[in-house]
Amino acid sequence: MLKTKDLSYWYDQKKNSLFENVNLEFEAGQSYAIVGQSGSGKTTFLSLIAGLDKPKAGSIELDGKDINKIGLTNYRKKDVSIVFQSYNLFTYMSPLNNLLTAMSVTESRHAGDKEYAQQMLAKLGLTDSQMKTNVQQLSGGQQQRVAIARTMVCDANLVVADEPTGNLDEDNTTEVIDLFQQIAHEQGKCVIIVTHESAVAQACDNAYRLEKHEFSAV
């Protein structure tokens, strides 16, 4: 469903390209891990796929359509859902309101459905009272589960995550990996996770390594 076409990116000069002419394909219902050394450009690549930045050369196509044509704001709203290492929740809201806000901003088909949001949070292990307290009072693992629940209640078929387990311990990491697998296999979405943890990479259906400006399957 997502294709990169001769994708290139550099920050200052073309000769310092992080990657050049990347042609990759990502399918719905599959999970993908992207690994590589620190500073190799994984996050940069993800930000392009997430529609947070524009490629320097080449393009990204969603179901055959250039995401630039869709419009990056619209693409972020409808087609892609992002999970960050630092959770990036609305700090002044409860988990429930975080979900409801995301649902209504992205105009999800469940928008306004409080029960659906509550069910999702319950499924991810939050108690009723935790759902209604401020998110900052939750643990890192709980906050990351709220962030993942946020992608699950939104309609976007593409889920990208940058080091989602970076701040989590082993138990939480395993749980989070399971959740991403559920998103791919049960919700039928395409999941792309940037990680440096081999456990995460191994759990995903596919893995690519970014090395020497090129992606290669692992």
Added chain:
Amino acid sequence: MNFLKRAWLSLTAKKGRSVLLILVTSAIMLFVLAGMLIHSAADTATTNAKKSVGATLTLSANRETAFKKMKKSSSSKPKLTTTPIKLSDAKKIASLKNVASYNVTATTSVNAKSFDAISTSTGSAGPGGQSSSSGDIAVTGVTNTSQVSSFEDETNKITKGRGLTSADKNTNNTVIESELAKQDNISVGDTIKVKSTSGSKTYSLKVVGIYKTSSSSTIQQGPGATDPANTIYTSYTFANTVKGSKYANTADSVTFNVSAPSKVSSVKKAGNQVINNSKYTLATNDSSYQTVKSAMNNVKSFADKIVWLVAIAGTIILALIVILMIRERRHEIGVLLSLGESRWKIIGQFFAEMVIVLIVAIGIAGIGGKSVGDRLGDQLVSQQSASSAATISAPGDKSVQMSGKPGGPSGSGSAVQGGGGPSSAGTSGASSQQTDLNVNVSVLNMVELGGFGLAIMFLSTMIASGGILRLQPKKVLID
């Protein structure tokens, strides 16, 4: 609607910040409102002043031509001679459309005979000795005491008996001041005797009423100054009799009451066509209105400056606060952008937050605005009264000095220009109106304040929103 809910959630979650915003905004709104209140109170004061003095015209001798004549005269001792007004001329104006009534004023002075005039330490018997031509009792001959400005503005009030009316024409009825009555044990119904300043004639006057004056200022200044309590009111016919036979059917001034203030200028125009303009002048009697107006214009321009200064400073302050707020909330903005929220809706959320703050602040300002406006207004007015009193006294004095009458017992009584000329009565009336600056919060004020506040909030949010428009979500979110 979603961004409105977010605005509400954000405001209620960050209570400390919201309270701070409300305090700052309330302070700004309070001063804007106070300025607006003072402005509208000054407007009301001006309108009231116009209403109370605007509907009269005064016919008096043309001093300008009299002055020219005096300069031309080759006499070694030039004398200012003005023609008294012929009542037949005054009646021509009285018969014009929209003239409701008129009041004739003739002034003179006499000496007390059967009683003693009140003498004040600074009073009449000055070092130069009393001029033989001025008496100790000022006689103000009128048609109707109720139409005399000092009675209209309640400087003088009838306390016993009655005032004079047109029915008192050709009688020797009089109304005297309560101090004089008390000192000499005179009551309503008594007869008092006065003699002409030349001493040749004695007149009996019947007291029909007693008035109390609140005027503390000596109405007349210069030689022959006498206590205000020594002013007696009679019919103008009596005053003319005292002045001499050639003054029969004349007046020093005639005041016309016009049916409505808006008709004054048309009546003045028509009046000027039926009288001899070299002999007479027909003037609108608005000196106290002009005093109030100029004082209030100063108050208003100061109030406007307050409003604009506070508005500009407030916009800058609020813009800075919003800029800081946006910096602090970059993260939240980044998350919203990553969810695909449009930048304008994010700006809308910030604006909505400011509007909610504004509504609370306007409520607070509405409660506190009246007292701040009252205090600020009093301060402004007291400064204004001080400066306007100074500017007013100069022309006032001049008019008193110039109001000499041809021959006869002039000098003293002349300043009592029945119709309420630009004398001290006018000044005191004006300043009493100034201190009455009536600061009130109206619905219109609040609506205006709301509009002003919205404009300030809109501007400051727009100034600050450049930060939102430039914000790169990637930079904020991935680090």
